[in-house]
Amino acid sequence: xxxxxxxxxxxxxxxxxxxxxxxxxxxxxxxxxxxxxxxxxxxxxxxxxxxxxxxxxxxxxxxxxxxxxxxxxxxxxxxxxxxxxxxxxxxxxxxxxxxxxxxxxxxxxxxxxxxxxxxxxxxxxxxxxxxxxxxxxxxxxxxxxxx
Amino acid sequence: xxxxxxxxxxxxxxxxxxxxxxxxxxxxxxxxxxxxxxxxxxxxxxxxxxxxxxxxxxxxxxxxxxxxxxxxxxxxxxxxxxxxxxxxx
Numbered sequence: 587x588x589x590x591x592x593x594x595x596x597x598x599x600x601x602x603x604x605x606x607x608x609x610x611x612x613x614x615x616x617x618x619x620x621x622x623x624x625x626x627x628x629x630x631x632x633x634x635x636x637x638x639x640x641x642x643x644x645x646x647x648x649x650x651x652x653x654x655x656x657x658x659x660x661x662x663x664x665x666x667x668x669x670x671x672x673x674x675x676x677x678x679x680x681x682x683x684x685x686x687x688x689x690x691x692x693x694x695x696x697x698x699x700x701x702x703x704x705x706x707x708x709x710x711x712x713x714x715x716x717x718x719x720x721x722x723x724x725x726x727x728x729x730x731x732x733x
Numbered sequence: 734x735x736x737x738x739x740x741x742x743x744x745x746x747x748x749x750x751x752x753x754x755x756x757x758x759x760x761x762x763x764x765x766x767x768x769x770x771x772x773x774x775x776x777x778x779x780x781x782x783x784x785x786x787x788x789x790x791x792x793x794x795x796x797x798x799x800x801x802x803x804x805x806x807x808x809x810x811x812x813x814x815x816x817x818x819x820x821x822x
Binding site: 615643661 | 749
């Protein structure tokens with residue numbers, strides 16, 4: 587290897603970090619007990635891991651062949667743009683299919699639109715009471731007329 | 734040093750792919766399997782890049798770009814199919 591020591595150390599560190607992050611993301615997908623929890627590992631850990639690996643490859647080829655090597659940056663950008671989109675679509679699919687989820691991970695009641703989920707209604711916070719004013723009396727009047 | 738780092742990283746990514754295969758086979762619902770497949774695509778890109786670094790060739794990056802695009806598009810297509818019942822409306 588004709589690389590200087592510091593460059594080789596940097597490439598090695600980035601490679602090991604990338605492998606660790608990718609493995610951690612997949613381990614999260616193995617360990618968690620709920621689809622919405624399992625979604626966290628691959629969308630964050632694996633994306634960061636492959637970013638590290640691609641940057642290591644970019645540094646290596648740039649220094650080894652003494653010319654800028656930018657194709658990896660293209661793949662990195664593409665993956666970093668598409669990973670959140672994929673996670674969002676997968677979460678929407680999970681909500682749509684009414685997957686089982688652990689209720690203890692739920693902080694506050696979700697505010698979901700009807701078109702985000704499937705056919706059944708979803709628990710949502712109650713609507714604030716309308717103050718009894720002119721408008722509500724008008725509405726009662728309309729209701730009593732049979733509209 | 735680089736060879737040792739390559740071995741460590743390759744081992745970790747192969748283990749990650751084994752975990753993905755397990756989740757793909759076991760996963761209780763369809764979105765779980767879809768998530769495992771998407772993660773497997775990303776891990777395959779990492780594997781290809783590491784093999785290209787090992788063999789010291791630039792040949793494999795086009796394959797990595799192709800795998801990235803196909804993974805994204807196929808995941809989107811299956812998500813659309815599960816969400817709307819149709820891919821292109």
